[in-house]
Amino acid sequence: MMDDASLISAHQTGDPKALSALMARHRPELMGFLSNRVGHDAEDLFQETWSRAAQAMPSYREQGTFKGWLYQIARRLIIDHHRRAGARIRLVLDEDSALHALPSTTRPDQSMAAQQVAAVLQTALDQMTTEMAEVVRLRLIDGVPFKEIATRQGVPLNTALGRMHRALQRLRQDLITAEIIQPGSTP
Secondary structure (H helix, E strand, O other): OOOHHHHHHHHHOOOHHHHHHHHHHHHHHHHHHHHHHHHHHHHHHHHHHHHHHHHHHHHOOOOOOHHHHHHHHHHHHHHHHHHHHHOOEEEEEOOOOOEEEEEOOOOHHHHHHHHHHHHHHHHHHHHOOHHHHHHHHHHHHOOOOHHHHHHHHOOOHHHHHHHHHHHHHHHHHHHHHOOOOOOOOOO
């Protein structure tokens, strides 16, 4: 069995099996490390870690251990993952079509804020025209591009964009009224 240094050298010289062997060798421990830090997103970060390692491996020179270098890549990806996750609130519809916010963190203050935003958004959607509410749902909840929204609604792209703009203005005002955001701030 080849050690890490031999497998890295083999990969650098074009052996297609060397990277697979490295991945298999480090998979259990690296997946455990990632799972403990990002839960169900561990597999995605595992793949991204190896993608970045493979890109950097042609110029890799052992300074310390390969495992330490690999974990450094994984740690940076974990930090980026948590930065992105901490900055977003996902909105979903449940069986009863009630809007709920799923906080991307377990901090109670963020969970409460997410629930407040979801309640204000649901109330605002209920008071909007059907077309305007549909644009918001398609864009914010389903992630549909504006061009597709315009096609679905049978309107020009600028009309769909205008509906979203008006809906966001209304939502912003409702968030200010509910004292969730301050006037002049950007939500």
